[in-house]
Amino acid sequence: MNYAGEKRFTIWSSFSLVILAIFALFIIYPLILVLCKSVIDPQSGNFTMSYLTKFFTRKFYWSTLINSLQVTACATLLAAAIGLPMAYVMRSVKIRGSGFLDILIVISYLSPPFIGAYAWIQLLGRNGVVTNWVNTIFGIQFDGIYGFAGIVLVFTLQSFPLVYMYVSGALKNLDNSLNEAAESLGCTGFERITKIIVPLVMPTLLASSLLIFMRVFADFGTPMLIGEGFKTIPVLIYTQFMSEVGGDDGFAAALCVIVIMMTILIFLAQRFLANRNTYSMTALKPMTAQKITGVKNMLSHAFIYLVVGLAVLPQVVVIYTSFLKSNGGQVFTGGFALQSYQATLFSKDNDVIWNTYMLGLVSITIIVVLGILISYLTVRKQSPLNSALDMITMFPYIIPGSVLGISFLFAFNNPPLLLSGTALIMIISFAIRRMPYTIRSSTAIIGQISPSMEEAAISLGATEMKSYTKVTVPMMMPGVLAGAIMSWVTVISELSSSIILYTNSTQTLTVSIYTEVIRGNYGNASAYSTILTITSIVSLLLFFKLTGKRDISI
Known part of the structure; x- marks a missing residue:
């Protein structure tokens, strides 16, 4: 909404510039480095x-x-x-x-x-x-x-x-x-x-x-x-x-x-x-x-x-095999036991479950906050700047996770932005990758909210920011939270970028499942997979509870 006499540069313009700078830093800059590395000889520096x-x-x-x-x-x-x-x-x-x-x-x-x-x-x-x-x-x-x-x-x-x-x-x-x-x-x-x-x-x-x-x-x-x-x-x-x-x-x-x-x-x-x-x-x-x-x-x-x-059938198989006795490797020796869970869930030095949930929750928080704000800017504050923001935020939608992971290591492996090996680089990767889904769903939701609701709040003396936080955001939250739950499931299931960016201290469930399968520890892989499957099921039930739906048609 634009009003007569409104200043051209407002707090919303500041938000747009800051968010655009963030996406330029974590999308455009890494991709430019990838392009440069693909056409520049590292020895001579020539094209x-x-x-x-x-x-x-x-x-x-x-x-x-x-x-x-x-x-x-x-x-x-x-x-x-x-x-x-x-x-x-x-x-x-x-x-x-x-x-x-x-x-x-x-x-x-x-x-x-x-x-x-x-x-x-x-x-x-x-x-x-x-x-x-x-x-x-x-x-x-x-x-x-x-x-x-x-x-x-x-x-x-x-x-x-x-x-x-x-x-x-x-x-x-x-x-x-x-x-x-x-x-x-x-x-x-x-x-x-x-x-x-x-x-x-x-x-x-x-x-x-x-x-x-x-x-x-x-x-x-x-x-x-x-x-x-x-x-x-x-x-x-x-x-x-x-x-x-x-x-x-x-x-x-x-x-x-x-x-x-x-x-x-x-x-x-x-x-x-x-x-x-x-x-x-x-x-x-x-x-x-x-x-x-x-x-x-x-x-x-x-x-x-x-x-x-x-x-x-794959979910049934992994849950079933997670309770089978094994020789510690690929061979299941018959009978049932909690051996695989003792080696994974109850392992003293196993932080992968905590890492998965912690990184996922922080990422989803960033996704929801920025997703709502970006959708508001692109729908309610239309301008060339926000049109550029809308376009640049869609880039991660078409960039494979492995490519994004490699570009992040190219861009953030040296000072002053030395992020490689930290939890922060994985959080940023997760948030950037899944941001477009929340932005699209939030844009659809805000398009269904009449601007007259905000105008009424402003006519009663509220500022635009207060109207946004007290009127628009609460009206959007049921749909946004439901979408965030589905985004959460995709975040904790991410492998393509995680396998490139993780370290021992930031290893997640998906990386653990992959490495256990590569090592031939099928029992451990099944236990980790079961935990991830149960998390997805609980998240789905929570989605139904929040939305009141009985199906998931889109």
Whole structure:
């Protein structure tokens, strides 16, 4: 809100400048350093294209980019192919236990993908339970799910819930009278889905697919665990930067630049397609679930139960194996015990759980405070400065965690800003990475609050700042807190940047799970995974309590 006679430079302008400076320091500056390192020879200081040339002239390197695109495209398409019919069936057919199934679907999504990879190793690895059973029964030599197929399997089952949640939300606003009109004109059920439902939810489908594409393309843990010879670009970046025989910073920086350019192009392409397929609809007659009988009912239930069962199977596996006796390594000796929890949860020198919660809570506090303020500035105080702020705060949305972690080490590994090795650098990384989600949700919430509420407070003698803190923020808080809980779950599940920035004193649950799996301590990895899963479930229940919702459709 701007008023006649209002000074051009106000306290809100000061907030905008300070926040813009913070984001410039922790986003623009590190990324500029990455770009410089990718084209400057460290010995001579001259401009060079040798790093980029090295990547594009050697098949071993550029094939990792092709691998990443193949895995990402397949996982995204399969996730959409599963999530879309899942949402339609759950919205149109009465499924027994649908409320509980909704919760299970969300839990499967909130779990980090690499936990799914570890669980599927337990089931379909070379010595997995299912692998041994198949080899014994059918007399074959199945070698496990390692490589391309395994990576796609894990990503698909972990990603389709996002499509399901987004499309479910879109179907809530779909006017079912269109369906009925098409049916009265002789359209079959399949034709109604392909010619009416799919086109109307296409913008939502594209938006959720973009999120999946970005997440899968940037994921490091899953291909590292089960990729073996099938390397992806995040794994190559990590190995080049963290190599024990001496990493190549310049080449790692060049890889980061290539990934950033790829993600920006993908993001712009999605925005272009979404803007060309935008619909606005009010559900005068919302779609309601109908009770059906016969074969259709059996097939609908079988499809939903099978997909949900496969999705939550990794969580069931890690919880189950966390209570098994083991020899301290990969072999479970039979019977149940609390051995894994004694070695993790009750270990004297184990601070990873405290680190996870402490870093997560501090990060979420920063995210909420800055997210609300930034959304207020960009909606209520529109100006070129705040437009620039809105644009720069979206950068972390398209930057993979490993790239952000490397850029932070480039930027903050020397005085005067020596942050590497501290808890602060991890907090900043978490907050910066997850800030865009809270900003977007807060922007949507504040757009629903009429400016007349603030104007009324000002007309009664309140200052703009008091109106903001006493009127606007309290009205936003229920929605903001609900979103913060979901952001909290993603923060404590972060691995890509944590694996690069952590030290022994700042190790988190996700890093511990990853390192235990690499060492072969599967019991310990299961115990840590169970703690993380339970934390996610409790957070989800708290979300339902605060919002009064019974589903998580977006």
